[in-house]
Amino acid sequence: MGYTLMHEHIYLDLSAVKQDDDCLLNAFDLMVAEFKQLKTLGVERIVDVTNIGMGRNLAYVEQIQQHSGVEIVSATGCYKEPFLPDWFYQKTIDDIAHHFIEEIEIGIEASARKAGIIGEVGSGFDGISEAESKLLQAAALASLATGKMITTHTSLGRFGHEQLDLFTNMGLSAEQVIIGHTDLAGDRDYLQQLLDRGAIVEFDTIGKLSYLSDELRADLFSEAVAKGYQQQLLLSVDITRKSHLKANGGIGYAYLFTHFLPMLFERGVTEQDIEVILQHNPNRILARQTAL
Template identity: 25%
Template sequence: MSSLSGKVQTVLGLVEPSNLGRTLTHEHLTMTFDCCYYPPPPCHEATSKETIMMKNLFWIQQNPYSHKENLQLNQETEAIKEELLYFKAKGGGALVENTTSGISRNVQTLKWLAEETSVHIISGAGFYVDATHSSETRAMSIEQLTDVLINEILHGADGTNIKCGVIGEIGCSWPLTASERKVLQATAQAQAQLGCPVIIHPGRNPSAPFQIIRVLQEAGADISKTVMSHLDRTIVNKKELLEFAQLGCYLEYDLFGTELLHYQLDPDTDMPDDNKRIKRVRLLVNEGYEDRILMAHDIHTKHRLMKYGGHGYSHILTNILPKMLLRGITENTLDKILIENPKQWLMFK
């Protein structure tokens, strides 16, 4: 592991952590999301089959998982290349691509995008939620799953020599399934051997992040090198959030740009808007957790791309940071959240 120690592993090879710059820690550049297709009511079935255009864009923005074309982000490689060039021009340096097995990971496309744009791209190893697990994945032992994760980092993913630089996003449902629990245990074992960063997609319940951390801890994971994603839609209660923050993992607010009246994947949750996300980040900063906060957009559907009138990968840099400054979060703190924290997390031990 000495060759990886102190380095970040991108799809183009090892880089010094200091070269990353401003980093988004949870994005997708090519994937499919058919596993979360949400059939529309009969009165909107025709709209769900139309191409994306101005007259149906608002409906798609509010019902993103009911429009089948919208779930095929893998069709937009050229548009995403242009977005990454724009992201670079606005001061972006790197992003973590969280697409894992089960949602059409394509590391060759990631390598091409990195070569074309000079943005550092770190690819994720592992498996998404149970609904996407193959019969082969379900049949594997913890040891076999561990070997898969280690191989994707040390040798290459999907039959290529393009290596992953992080485990995740590891998908968890609520309640956690037996197959997902095995993957979590394998993640902990692989992390213990490699000293690598890990990132988790929790189930949509406030108890899910707590349960996942317990499973990881019991299996030997390094919680200080682990990210809990999607806290903006998962732990909305302030007291519970501060209790969770004490567990020592990275706290990721990664749905910036998502503002929904009705959250299709969990109707009981009122999705916060960006102003509320900023308030949560400020709360965590004020409570002393500024060295554990990460931010991203988790773009995984077409409608969030600038090509379709969406906010794109530069939204945090161009719109959120100025608002955070207005709300009393200092430039030094923002540099810690976007540069120093990702650098520390992504660096192999």
Template identity: 30%
Template sequence: MSFIRTLDGDIRPEQLGFTYSHEHIVCRPAYWAERGEDDLLLDDPEKSRRDVEDFKACGGRAIVDATAVDYGRDVPAVYRIGRETGVRIVGTAGFNKSFLWNARIKEELKPVIGDYGTYAEWIESRSINELAEFVVREVEEGLEGTPHKAGQVKFGTGYNRITPLEEKTLRAVARAHHETKAPIHSHTEAGTMALEQLELLRSEKVDLRHVSLGHMDRNPDPYLHEQLAKTGVYLCFDGIGKIKYAPESARIALILELVRKGYEDQILISGDTARKSYYKHYDYGLGLEYIAAKWLPRFKNEAERAGFDGEALAEKFFVRNPAACFAFKR
């Protein structure tokens, strides 16, 4: 039996529809708030809702919100946006990356995880299995004490390194995956350490076909992408629209190279829209409509010019692959 777990309940995979595989909708990361980085605070649910409505108007049906507990989630606000717009939202249990854990834990979380000063202190004080139990509760009972359950589990690592605490959370997430069957998503800083992450997951006996790797387009290395794809993982190209990192031509070339090599069933697309300046209704950015309304027509055109069926690839990247990737398989 396969199903996808959304904040509004479990659905059949074929009900998911056109999906962005890695976004952030409402979040107030303590690490950035403490440093006055206002651009990184998506703190107005009404503005976020309007961008989600734009996404829906372009044919969007589902969004995977990759915001973990240490990144300032607002679960009730995101749930309300899903209900009001009719867009299905998949929530995320687990953790991000270690430098964010220097932030103070918000008071509302104290009843859930205990009286710790920072996320680092909490993670340091818990065993791997205790952290796994926390992740399991967020999948099976609800995120941060709400009734809204997570539909994937997540860990993250830093740039060109994996710290001991990051390895600890990776192993906790792997064990939670085994207990819940929730799919795994990983944050790779600038696309680094993906192979090393997979080795650690293998040591926890994880079937890598249940794993998606984030930020693959931040490391535009076709050889690396092929080595990763050979393991069976999903590769998430989630920097669409971020020209400061690379032009769209580079991202499309990377994606089509994987298609040429036969890995079109392992590709996911999204925008990781985690700044006010990326949102249309916060700060006049490209917004959640950009990929569906502007990037996708270009991609289809380039795919056709390269000899591929652009429409069929779009169906895979935004409908069929997410339906397979984010399914619990029991």
């Protein structure tokens, strides 16, 4: 298995809530072309963290996989408020966890495709709401039952510790949790603390310069590598809009390889480090399953 991008979207529809058609990611031909380019750069697998309530489209995903030759791993879970499905609020934590477990063990939406990860499950800009706490607890129960890893959304990188506290209080180890979007915090101490707790830290908004410069991202990431945290680090770009695609004037999925990795190499990160981060870590994470 070659490289894996651990936090991406294949078909995504947040357009109704955001009132923006750009948030409907559905450019089939452009995506196939980009994925074929990714294959030439060593990418063999992409984790699609589009889950319940985010416009998940399994038929589209299967066609993208077939036409591009890139393996796609699907996810279970729900996103965060205000994107939670209506039924979520009527269900208990156990009910929701059972739904996630079924998508892992039986299949998603009565299909043969099984979820390989739980996520992206998240929290908002002001912390973890009551409904989001319910979501994260259900995700924890599903993880405990199946051994599948949890990958999270943090709004602007914040409240990763609070997410981790909830998960560890539910009985998970920090090593079973990927804290997403941590690069957006731009905070060296915060990053260090999450790594010291044992969590997997994901820099997955590479190239989104309106939030943070890639120079700062590269500085923080390379410093973490220099301190020996390679086995707790992941990279991705989190394409979420049609305008993010290369042909539409965006950075495209390959930006990580064409622009960001050279910045890391300039800062002392080695090809061996990148192999650990983009190959060995994803292989280990996606191979996890329950010991029961």
